[in-house]
Amino acid sequence: MHQIGVKSLFIVCLVIILVGAILVLQTADQFEKFGAKSFVARMICIAIIRELGPLMTAIVLSGRVGAAFTAGLGSMVINEEVLALKTMGINPVGYLVAPRFIAICIMLPCLTAYAYLLGNVGGYLVGTSMYNIPPSEYLNGVYKSLKSVEIIAGLVKSMIFGAIICMVACYNALTVRGGPEGVGRNTMISVVNSLVAIIIADALFTAALAKRIYGV
């Protein structure tokens, strides 16, 4: 949990602050043209809570943690450590995969919660300093956009992303063939496959629950 959560916190925070800031930079001008600058905060908050918070956190973790899972477990496979566990009658899935699965499914929603906060902080900093949106107006816009059901849906979604990252990474680790070269190859495959799987899962989740949760 320390490796997955605490050690990923800085990079997740950095990425999501910048994403919030970039969103404001890209959209505030357009909103201003229509005289709707006050809606910037709402748009950023909705985007972060519904989509970008869980998604960007999952993308960062698939690169940082998913790759580490595949490389670490894959090295154990080629060093015969996994075979040694099997011959000791210890199920490698239960012993090596299950703790990682539980850890990432707990830590990814925790990191997503930080992403919710810091994505909006990034938007707030740019919105108030560069586009002269009054702080109280920005915060009021954020407050009006927050819906508990959407926050919970995002956290559940991030838990699903965590499960996907772990399953894809560990599958690619435990099926490594061909020595160290195979570990490198499977690590790359693991990251690419988990990114694709996360996006597909996100699309399915949103399509299935959009009307019920988001009312669209």
Added chain:
Amino acid sequence: MAIIEVRDVHKVFEKDGKKVKVLNGISFDVERGETLCILGGSGGGKSTLLKVMIGAHPPTQGDVRIDGESIVGVDEKKMDAARRKFGVLFQSGALLNSMTVGENVALPIGFHTKQAADTIEIMVKIKLEQVGLLAAIDRLPSEISGGMQKRAGLARAIALEPKVVFYDEPSAGLDPIATTQIDELINKLKDTMGMTNVVVTHVMESVQRIADKVLMLDKGKVILYGTLDDLLSSPDPKIQRFVRGETEGLAAEGANESFVRDLLM
């Protein structure tokens, strides 16, 4: 009754539509309390045979029995029961790098017995003492030498006092002194605990120190099964070349090695 019975074992690997027969009708017995050395050139099928004998790879055909119980085509519960009867020392030692030497040895004890923590600690110390590694109990595998890693792996392999210990190239990557230490440990386990040892090796000095019986493989077939004297006095030119350590003719035998290694690793 022999403690290990191998009967007509065949193993075929298939990759990209290409089939390679690595073991071809292997049959032999290992008696209780003896040390069998499995010899052969690279790609001869030694490591594959070992992996079949420990249940890591099912044979394409044939049967392997350990202490009277088949390990081929059985469910996980029966396989787990069979695994309690043997320990394995892998070529690299295969210690879990995130754990200390002591924790590695404690792993199978803690997993398979309901002993209290202090009892496990005493058992670990006894096993490490047996392999002369008690001083390294709190060190990580990365902090000790290759020979010490092998001895730690051996302590873990005998942690549950199995009837049989399998060794995959125990002297690989070791200097002559460390190799001799491992050989002495193999003999000590046989003499003091009555363990049966099955050793895959290609080091003739080790074979001469530890073997009661030898089994020589060539291209997946048994070309000699007998005593050390049978090996040394064999008129077969291939066996003589191997005994004398000559490489002529052995390169071609290794043709399947990388193919099989790819499949096994």
